[in-house]
Amino acid sequence: MTVESKTRAFCNAWQSISMIYEDYARRMGISYNSLYILNAIQQTENCTQKQICEKTLLPKQTVNNVITAFFKSGYIELRELPENRRIKTIHLTEKGMQYADTLIPHIHHADRLAMEALSEEQQDELIQLMDLYVSTFRREMLGE
Numbered sequence: 388m389t390v391e392s393k394t395r396a397f398c399n400a401w402q403s404i405s406m407i408y409e410d411y412a413r414r415m416g417i418s419y420n421s422l423y424i425l426n427a428i429q430q431t432e433n434c435t436q437k438q439i440c441e442k443t444l445l446p447k448q449t450v451n452n453v454i455t456a457f458f459k460s461g462y463i464e465l466r467e468l469p470e471n472r473r474i475k476t477i478h479l480t481e482k483g484m485q486y487a488d489t490l491i492p493h494i495h496h497a498d499r500l501a502m503e504a505l506s507e508e509q510q511d512e513l514i515q516l517m518d519l520y521v522s523t524f525r526r527e528m529l530g531e
Contacts, residue, residue, distance in 0.1 A: 397520075408494075415490055420445060422490060424453045428463065429487050433476040462486055 388396075405419075412422040420443075427439045439450050454477060457463045462483030465475040479487060502510055525531075 411494070417490065418453075420449055421453050421456070424450060425457070425462075425487055426491055426494065428457075428477050428479060428483075429491055433478075435474055435476055437474075439477075457483065 409419045412419045427442050428434050436450050464478050468474045
């Protein structure tokens with residue numbers, strides 16, 4: 388198998404995972420980007436829009452649109468940082484936590500079961516190889 392065919396196979400697998408997330412989001416009545424951002428907010432303490440952009444690699448405008456919609460729906464509140472009032476941290480409201488709890492735990496459960504299907508050695512190897520792949524891919528894409 389050539390490097391090109393291996394790359395294509397890897398990209399197809401990665402796209403399959405993304406499509407599973409998209410299908411789940413659609414079935415739950417939320418956009419993929421909104422689900423992705425909701426998960427990031429839940430996982431990041433005192434999260435900012437900049438952190439979400441860095442973590443998700445989504446454009447600033449997309450993140451801002453989702454954050455605005457979440458704010459209008461009462462799922463999040465924004466708090467100014469005392470040291471820099473222009474920067475606001477994003478926090479789930481009680482309503483937002485309840486909403487996230489209807490969506491996110493199923494994803495984490497599926498992730499955990501998928502990982503548990505691998506031996507401990509395979510899990511460690513997968514993580515190590517993905518870290519290497521991602522760092523190399525990022526470096527090449529960003530020209531670093």
